[in-house]
Amino acid sequence: MALNSPTPEALSKLSQIVGSENIFQDAETRDAYSRDETEDLSFLPDVVVKPGSTEEICKILKLASAERIPVTPRGGGTGLSGGSLPIKGGILLSLERLDKILEIDKNNLICVTQPAVTTQTLQEAVEAENLFYPVDPASRGTCAIGGNVAENSGGPRAAKYGVTKDYVLGLTAVLPSGEIIKTGGKLFKDVTGYNLTGIIVGSEGTLCVITEIILKLLPLPTCRTMLQIPFPDLESAAGMVSKILRAGIVPSALEFMERDAILAAKEQLGLTMGFDDAAAQLLIELDGTSQELIDSEVERIGELALENGALDVLLAESSAKQDELWKIRRSLGEAVKQCSIYKEEDTVVPRDKIPELLRRVKELCKQRNISSICYGHAGDGNIHVNLLKENLPDDVWERDLPDIVRELFAIVVDLGGSLTGEHGVGYVQRDYISIMKSDVEIALMRRLKDSFDPLGILNPGKIFPEIQET
Amino acid sequence: MALNSPTPEALSKLSQIVGSENIFQDAETRDAYSRDETEDLSFLPDVVVKPGSTEEICKILKLASAERIPVTPRGGGTGLSGGSLPIKGGILLSLERLDKILEIDKNNLICVTQPAVTTQTLQEAVEAENLFYPVDPASRGTCAIGGNVAENSGGPRAAKYGVTKDYVLGLTAVLPSGEIIKTGGKLFKDVTGYNLTGIIVGSEGTLCVITEIILKLLPLPTCRTMLQIPFPDLESAAGMVSKILRAGIVPSALEFMERDAILAAKEQLGLTMGFDDAAAQLLIELDGTSQELIDSEVERIGELALENGALDVLLAESSAKQDELWKIRRSLGEAVKQCSIYKEEDTVVPRDKIPELLRRVKELCKQRNISSICYGHAGDGNIHVNLLKENLPDDVWERDLPDIVRELFAIVVDLGGSLTGEHGVGYVQRDYISIMKSDVEIALMRRLKDSFDPLGILNPGKIFPEIQET
Numbered sequence: 001m002a003l004n005s006p007t008p009e010a011l012s013k014l015s016q017i018v019g020s021e022n023i024f025q026d027a028e029t030r031d032a033y034s035r036d037e038t039e040d041l042s043f044l045p046d047v048v049v050k051p052g053s054t055e056e057i058c059k060i061l062k063l064a065s066a067e068r069i070p071v072t073p074r075g076g077g078t079g080l081s082g083g084s085l086p087i088k089g090g091i092l093l094s095l096e097r098l099d100k101i102l103e104i105d106k107n108n109l110i111c112v113t114q115p116a117v118t119t120q121t122l123q124e125a126v127e128a129e130n131l132f133y134p135v136d137p138a139s140r141g142t143c144a145i146g147g148n149v150a151e152n153s154g155g156p157r158a159a160k161y162g163v164t165k166d167y168v169l170g171l172t173a174v175l176p177s178g179e180i181i182k183t184g185g186k187l188f189k190d191v192t193g194y195n196l197t198g199i200i201v202g203s204e205g206t207l208c209v210i211t212e213i214i215l216k217l218l219p220l221p222t223c224r225t226m227l228q229i230p231f232p233d234l235e236s237a238a239g240m241v242s243k244i245l246r247a248g249i250v251p252s253a254l255e256f257m258e259r260d261a262i263l264a265a266k267e268q269l270g271l272t273m274g275f276d277d278a279a280a281q282l283l284i285e286l287d288g289t290s291q292e293l294i295d296s297e298v299e300r301i302g303e304l305a306l307e308n309g310a311l312d313v314l315l316a317e318s319s320a321k322q323d324e325l326w327k328i329r330r331s332l333g334e335a336v337k338q339c340s341i342y343k344e345e346d347t348v349v350p351r352d353k354i355p356e357l358l359r360r361v362k363e364l365c366k367q368r369n370i371s372s373i374c375y376g377h378a379g380d381g382n383i384h385v386n387l388l389k390e391n392l393p394d395d396v397w398e399r400d401l402p403d404i405v406r407e408l409f410a411i412v413v414d415l416g417g418s419l420t421g422e423h424g425v426g427y428v429q430r431d432y433i434s435i436m437k438s439d440v441e442i443a444l445m446r447r448l449k450d451s452f453d454p455l456g457i458l459n460p461g462k463i464f465p466e467i468q469e470t
Numbered sequence: 471m472a473l474n475s476p477t478p479e480a481l482s483k484l485s486q487i488v489g490s491e492n493i494f495q496d497a498e499t500r501d502a503y504s505r506d507e508t509e510d511l512s513f514l515p516d517v518v519v520k521p522g523s524t525e526e527i528c529k530i531l532k533l534a535s536a537e538r539i540p541v542t543p544r545g546g547g548t549g550l551s552g553g554s555l556p557i558k559g560g561i562l563l564s565l566e567r568l569d570k571i572l573e574i575d576k577n578n579l580i581c582v583t584q585p586a587v588t589t590q591t592l593q594e595a596v597e598a599e600n601l602f603y604p605v606d607p608a609s610r611g612t613c614a615i616g617g618n619v620a621e622n623s624g625g626p627r628a629a630k631y632g633v634t635k636d637y638v639l640g641l642t643a644v645l646p647s648g649e650i651i652k653t654g655g656k657l658f659k660d661v662t663g664y665n666l667t668g669i670i671v672g673s674e675g676t677l678c679v680i681t682e683i684i685l686k687l688l689p690l691p692t693c694r695t696m697l698q699i700p701f702p703d704l705e706s707a708a709g710m711v712s713k714i715l716r717a718g719i720v721p722s723a724l725e726f727m728e729r730d731a732i733l734a735a736k737e738q739l740g741l742t743m744g745f746d747d748a749a750a751q752l753l754i755e756l757d758g759t760s761q762e763l764i765d766s767e768v769e770r771i772g773e774l775a776l777e778n779g780a781l782d783v784l785l786a787e788s789s790a791k792q793d794e795l796w797k798i799r800r801s802l803g804e805a806v807k808q809c810s811i812y813k814e815e816d817t818v819v820p821r822d823k824i825p826e827l828l829r830r831v832k833e834l835c836k837q838r839n840i841s842s843i844c845y846g847h848a849g850d851g852n853i854h855v856n857l858l859k860e861n862l863p864d865d866v867w868e869r870d871l872p873d874i875v876r877e878l879f880a881i882v883v884d885l886g887g888s889l890t891g892e893h894g895v896g897y898v899q900r901d902y903i904s905i906m907k908s909d910v911e912i913a914l915m916r917r918l919k920d921s922f923d924p925l926g927i928l929n930p931g932k933i934f935p936e937i938q939e940t
Contacts, residue, residue: 105820105822106715106716107712107715107716107820107821107822108712108715108820108821108822109715109720110820130718151661152661152665154659158658158659159658162636162658163658163659165665165668166632166636175910175914179910180910181908181910181911181914182908182911183911185820185886185887185888186820186886187818187819187820187851187886187887187888187891188628188629188632188633188818188821188850188851188852189624189628189633189818189847189850189851189852189888189891189892190818190888190890190891191621191622191672191888191890191891191892191893191894191895192888192889192890192895192899192903192906192907193895193903193907193911193912193915193933194669194672194673194915194918194919194933195622195635195668195669195671195672195673196911196914196915197668198635198665198667198668198669198671198672199664199665199668199669199918201665201668202661202664202665202668203664203665218720219715219718219719219720220718242577242578245576245577245578245579245689246576246577248600248689248690248759249689250579250688250689289718289763290760290762290763292760292762293759293760293763348657348658348659348660349657350575350577350578350580350655350656350657351577351578351658352575352577352578377659380658380659381657381658381659382658382659416655416656416657417655417657418655418657418659418660418661418662419662420660420661420662421657421659421660421661422659422661423661424661425661425662425663429662433662433663436662437662437663438651438652440645440649440650440651441651441652441653441663441666442663444645444651444666444921444922445663445664445666447921447922448664448669448918448921449664450921451914451917451918451920451921452914452917463663463664
């Protein structure tokens with residue numbers, strides 16, 4: 001179905017809905033909202049609209065439905081798959097004014113929030129009440145919790161604490177028709193009808209616009225320790241994951257970084273963590289409410305690491321030292337970005353397949369004469385593979401990259417993995433989805449999309465390959 | 471769309487698909503599969519079919535689609551909402567032959583299973599490997615894990631460990647068209663496309679037939695302690711939930727039982743736990759890997775209970791004593807059933823609203839001149855309210871019950887709760903769903919149903935009120 005740019009009349013109606021101070025058509029604003037953190041893509045919206053309430057969003061979507069105007073919702077704009085890029089133009093719906101934490105409910109260990117609160121702001125607000133929201137994407141300082149819900153964000157703590165979907169108890173959302181739905185509630189069990197919450201989380205803004213979120217919280221762990229463990233080769237480091245799990249220990253984070261990622265942080269950002277010459281390093285965080293238990297887990301992990309060839313086992317007990325290590329870990333994406341033109345893929349495999357994934361990625365890159373930098377959340381099998389252009393001629397890079405990505409994804413699927421663990425399909429992975437999903441599965445997902453968005457106005461061009469109109 | 475009984479030709483084809491030894495038309499078998507554990511309902515299928523593989527299920531569903539024959543999948547037949555009752559006749563698809571655990575993967579803490587394995591068999595198999603599957607419905611000895619997935623079963627450990635949906639990492643399922651889909655994998659993160667796993671779990675056999683399940687496991691807790699705490703009134707007992715959570719303690723189970731439930735177990739089944747005259751009792755289970763930590767939590771809960779008016783705090787440290795208490799707790803449904811004709815509702819409310827729920831349930835029953843017995847999983851707000859007919863004349867009971875149920879649900883919704891926490895809507899709650907869900911939400915759910923099952927052949931007549939055909 002053809003989509004339209006907003007007419008002058010539609011723009012005037014939009015201005016009446018949100019107020020003239022919350023609608024923008026100037027080139028500078030449109031440009032600012034044409035990008036997210038995904039490589040160097042830019043798609044200009046016709047208009048940027050910043051509603052202040054669920055009701056205003058209803059009116060905007062009713063208008064957009066009536067006029068067939070594409071609407072692309074946007075949270076913090078920190079996405080890595082182009083999910084919030086208005087690739088068909090139309091209305092860029094920025095949720096930034098919905099930025100209030102509505103309630104921290106200590107009786108029920110629940111938080112109710114609007115979507116534009118940053119993850120870090122939410123984490124700090126609940127921590128002040130001795131509560132804990134564990135999902136911790138690297139962009140937590142600027143990403144929006146609503147974006148986390150839309151993308152089903154993960155981060156390093158997924159092995160122990162799960163991902164965003166494991167914390168969303170309920171939602172208020174606006175359908176593309178402008179109708180409001182509520183799902184779930186302050187409820188830890190709820191099977192009245194289909195699990196709409198479950199299908200909306202991770203739907204990348206393609207099914208509805210999320211305007212209120214009910215999150216489960218946990219008691220704040222009182223103890224935390226971190227280990228830095230350098231290894232002489234990638235596979236010994238990656239092989240630790242299964243060994244730790246088999247020992248009955250589930251760390252709150254188990255991060256893998258190869259040498260070039262750590263060197264990039266040093267060279268590009270001046271951050272250093274020691275053992276620069278180790279082929280790979282693990283950062284392992286343990287948390288809980290018993291220091292004695294953590295100490296015994298530290299000891300066991302240390303033994304396992306040395307048996308597995310670790311160069312050393314370094315304990316970071318002070319929170320200052322832990323913060324320093326986390327800062328380096330979180331900076332890797334930015335550091336790699338500054339090294340070279342690159343393409344980041346967000347692969348995930350069964351945890352015991354990480355060594356094989358790394359081996360095959362390196363083989364692939366060698367064959368293709370490019371380099372790669374790998375790091376990520378080994379505790380849950382989620383490895384970010386950065387393919388680097390470096391000195392490759394532009395035309396060779398442009399020509400070969402899609403094939404290299406296809407080959408990478410074929411390896412991932414062969415290992416029982418998935419194309420994306422936490423970044424989403426969005427715009428940049430949409431043409432690869434059929435490597436992993438069957439025609440039957442893609443057709444079913446398209447029907448699900450239609451059941452929410454029959455006119456196809458909401459975040460068009462995402463997740464699914466474009467159907468060539470004939 | 472009109473549905474048909476199988477023709478003789480269709481029956482002959484079914485027999486070819488599954489083998490003549492796996493298809494049943496005799497009165498006895500049809501009667502046995504006409505019931506589940508939901509009160510005294512019975513709906514006869516035309517034929518009972520017991521396929522032995524995913525491929526046979528594909529063929530059955532292709533045939534059923536072509537001929538518009540209703541198909542009702544069935545696991546252990548222990549449901550409490552009539553979800554597996556073939557209310558439109560047709561094919562009763564018993565999955566009982568798909569009863570193998572396919573893999574216990576210790577490297578990844580994952581189990582792969584067919585759907586007809588009982589929950590207890592699965593629990594015991596993984597426990598033998600020092601692993602833990604925490605979801606623990608009272609019917610665990612006979613319920614099927616596939617039924618648990620279809621119903622998103624809960625049980626007592628949900629407060630700490632979540633419900634079935636929190637453990638399902640992937641599924642193989644057959645669509646009503648006969649096409650196979652695979653969702654997820656041995657993956658702890660996966661955002662490639664919509665979360666189909668999330669919408670299938672809890673869909674009560676109305677969207678597809680689940681034939682293989684990938685489950686997340688945890689390391690087996692090494693320590694477990696249980697407390698029995700009698701209280702002189704319902705509200706003090708129920709009020710403990712928030713007090714314990716606010717103290718930063720999340721018990722692995724926090725069960726509530728009122729006096730009449732415990733007396734029913736004594737009178738009907740000869741089981742006794744002491745403090746028979748207490749108005750209500752809590753069973754609190756704590757588990758973990760540090761006995762020291764559990765001991766400190768026991769002490770803190772004991773203090774809080776005594777401050778809150780507890781009559782005593784009894785420690786059950788031996789596993790024999792714990793098993794005895796759990797046996798009584800699990801027998802309550804059966805015991806209440808033997809007291810009187812009854813109607814069980816599976817209410818769930820925010821945890822701090824349990825005292826108000828109990829107060830208002832008792833008021834309602836007093837006004838309506840009936841009695842009630844309440845017990846359930848207070849740790850997650852899930853209270854089973856049993857309305858008892860006792861000596862009420864049959865016609866008054868029949869006449870008044872729907873109104874009483876409506877009033878009960880109105881209270882639940884007023885408290886921010888849900889009609890069903892773990893039993894499902896199924897057949898018996900379908901006419902009440904609009905008390906909680908808006909027309910927009912129900913219409914959206916119907917469209918979701920259509921996107922999986924456009925012909926409406928799979929488990930028809932469940933979840934949604936019947937549309938009166940004109």
